Amino acid sequence: MTGLFEGLDPIGEGLFQAIELILTLDPAVMEITVRSLIITFSAVLLGSLISLPIGAAIAFKEFPGRKSVINLVQTLYAVPTVVVGLVVFLFIRRTGPFGTLGLLFTPGGMVIGQTILVLPIIIGLTISALIAVDTTIRDTIISLGATKVQFFFSVLKEARFAIVAAVAMAFGRAISEVGAAIIIGGNIQASSFWSSTRILTTAITLETGRGDISLSIALGIILLSIALVVNIIMNFVQQR
Amino acid sequence: MVARYCTGAMKKIAVILLVVVMVAAAFICGCTTPEGGDATPTPTETTAAPAETTAAPEGTGTAPEGTQTLLIATTTSLQDTGLLDYLRPIFEEQYDADVKITAKGTGQSLELGRAGDVDVMMVHDRAREDEFIDEGYGANRRVFAYNYFTIVGPESDPAGIANMTPEEAFTTIHDKGLAEPGNVVFVSRGDDSGTHGKEKAIWEAAGLNYTADIQGSGEWYVEAGTGMGSTLVMTGEKEAYTLSDIGTYLAYKTETGLVPLVEEGEILLNIYSVMEIDPKKYPDVNSTLAKEWINFLISPEIQEEIGNFGVEEYGQPLFYPAQGNWEMLGVERAETEEPVT
Numbered sequence: 001m002t003g004l005f006e007g008l009d010p011i012g013e014g015l016f017q018a019i020e021l022i023l024t025l026d027p028a029v030m031e032i033t034v035r036s037l038i039i040t041f042s043a044v045l046l047g048s049l050i051s052l053p054i055g056a057a058i059a060f061k062e063f064p065g066r067k068s069v070i071n072l073v074q075t076l077y078a079v080p081t082v083v084v085g086l087v088v089f090l091f092i093r094r095t096g097p098f099g100t101l102g103l104l105f106t107p108g109g110m111v112i113g114q115t116i117l118v119l120p121i122i123i124g125l126t127i128s129a130l131i132a133v134d135t136t137i138r139d140t141i142i143s144l145g146a147t148k149v150q151f152f153f154s155v156l157k158e159a160r161f162a163i164v165a166a167v168a169m170a171f172g173r174a175i176s177e178v179g180a181a182i183i184i185g186g187n188i189q190a191s192s193f194w195s196s197t198r199i200l201t202t203a204i205t206l207e208t209g210r211g212d213i214s215l216s217i218a219l220g221i222i223l224l225s226i227a228l229v230v231n232i233i234m235n236f237v238q239q240r
Numbered sequence: 241m242v243a244r245y246c247t248g249a250m251k252k253i254a255v256i257l258l259v260v261v262m263v264a265a266a267f268i269c270g271c272t273t274p275e276g277g278d279a280t281p282t283p284t285e286t287t288a289a290p291a292e293t294t295a296a297p298e299g300t301g302t303a304p305e306g307t308q309t310l311l312i313a314t315t316t317s318l319q320d321t322g323l324l325d326y327l328r329p330i331f332e333e334q335y336d337a338d339v340k341i342t343a344k345g346t347g348q349s350l351e352l353g354r355a356g357d358v359d360v361m362m363v364h365d366r367a368r369e370d371e372f373i374d375e376g377y378g379a380n381r382r383v384f385a386y387n388y389f390t391i392v393g394p395e396s397d398p399a400g401i402a403n404m405t406p407e408e409a410f411t412t413i414h415d416k417g418l419a420e421p422g423n424v425v426f427v428s429r430g431d432d433s434g435t436h437g438k439e440k441a442i443w444e445a446a447g448l449n450y451t452a453d454i455q456g457s458g459e460w461y462v463e464a465g466t467g468m469g470s471t472l473v474m475t476g477e478k479e480a481y482t483l484s485d486i487g488t489y490l491a492y493k494t495e496t497g498l499v500p501l502v503e504e505g506e507i508l509l510n511i512y513s514v515m516e517i518d519p520k521k522y523p524d525v526n527s528t529l530a531k532e533w534i535n536f537l538i539s540p541e542i543q544e545e546i547g548n549f550g551v552e553e554y555g556q557p558l559f560y561p562a563q564g565n566w567e568m569l570g571v572e573r574a575e576t577e578e579p580v581t
Contacts, residue, residue: 188463
């Protein structure tokens with residue numbers, strides 16, 4: 001609380017305090033931000049490892065119902081995050097099939113939720129990226145006598161920028177979602193870093209409710225900055 | 241490492257933002273009236289606003305011309321138990337009104353009241369209500385119902401607190417929680433709600449300093465930062481203890497498998513009040529309808545309805561009418577029965 005801006009409108013005051021919180025690297029703000037980043041990075045990494053092979057398989061293989069699968073995947077881009085949260089919750093709660101793992105209300109459970117959330121985005125955009133690789137390039141690669149594996153990696157190399165953009169998009173969706181995070185994580189603040197599940201979006205929800213507007217604004221600014229960085233990366237790779 | 245990584249970029253962003261903020265702040269300050277009532281939608285507008293489709297009386301769909309809107313901010317327990325959804329249609333019919341209810345914790349309801357965003361507040365935290373009234377935001381408070389908080393936990397009761405006094409129970413949970421981490425856990429609302437306020441009061445009454453001895457003191461104390469319902473679900477999953485109002489606990493009883501362990505003790509009394517936002521502070525509030533809502537709640541027939549609510553479903557009342565119990569509640573008699581004017 002600095003007396004410097006007293007009398008300013010509460011919004012202005014909140015903004016100034018928010019910037020102060022960010023510049024002084026306020027421990028609470030840092031902790032929540034770092035936790036958000038770790039959880040989302042893990043989910044996107046895990047999601048990419050699962051999605052890239054699946055996306056490649058769908059893109060290169062002909063099989064009955066391929067069109068419907070692609071349609072389904074693209075429909076799931078817009079899967080409501082609360083629904084993902086609910087489904088994961090039902091599976092990992094104590095009475096659910098995976099209840100013994102004790103993942104509910106842990107960062108690990110949140111990673112699972114966000115991973116499921118980003119799967120369709122990465123799979124779908126990977127398919128589009130690989131199909132978009134020009135057929136002449138594909139034919140050239142094959143005519144040069146490439147093995148299946150060599151062919152696969154060459155096409156992947158051609159499509160790498162589009163795939164990076166897909167991953168960045170998935171990251172943006174995961175870091176900014178609140179529905180699954182609240183249901184699976186529960187917005188917990190505990191004494192140790194790893195037993196807490198409070199992240200940027202859920203903290204903003206809570207602090208706005210508490211009336212701690214400046215902290216909410218600070219967290220909001222950070223969230224926006226992260227989205228901005230992701231967007232810059234996407235634009236950068238798409239211009240290549 | 242992350243911290244070091246952030247500073248450079250952060251500073252740049254902050255500098256840019258600072259400029260933006262300066263402009264924005266100047267702009268905002270220039271726009272606000274000294275009254276501070278900036279651009280909040282006035283609830284008194286008599287335009288035919290589409291009525292909430294939920295439980296609209298006789299499915300009118302849209303509010304007819306002349307219907308007034310009443311905005312209420314309420315503590316979550318009154319909404320989660322279904323009491324307000326039960327009372328609302330009765331009032332709407334009687335007064336030709338369109339009642340809109342937003343359920344937040346007491347802390348957030350007070351914030352909405354301070355900003356003049358609502359006409360009426362229904363909360364349960366005497367100390368903060370008094371402050372709110374002293375600051376000139378609230379007026380015409382009436383006490384309309386009460387019930388009890390209860391300390392709930394798993395049937396196994398690992399800390400063995402059954403039938404202790406609330407203060408003893410909290411002390412025991414604190415001591416055993418520190419001694420046996422993972423075995424004894426307490427889940428707090430942690431959201432500055434009325435229930436959270438009561439929880440703090442019990443820690444203090446037990447001789448423990450909330451910020452020093454409780455918050456962040458170990459794995460045993462978990463802050464949920466969510467509403468009562470979600471907190472109960474979490475407590476059930478973790479087989480932990482929590483403090484709940486009896487109404488929400490009963491509504492979630494089957495889902496959580498928790499049992500009430502401590503139900504007696506003066507400190508567990510939970511008093512619900514209703515008040516209007518002072519029209520002297522915010523001339524735009526719908527004071528007429530707000531007063532009618534307050535008087536409606538303390539009318540003898542509605543007091544009776546409150547006492548009967550939920551008995552059929554839960555085998556016990558969720559709320560008790562305040563009328564006739566002013567002495568026990570420690571409030572003025574007028575505060576439970578005298579209509580506001």
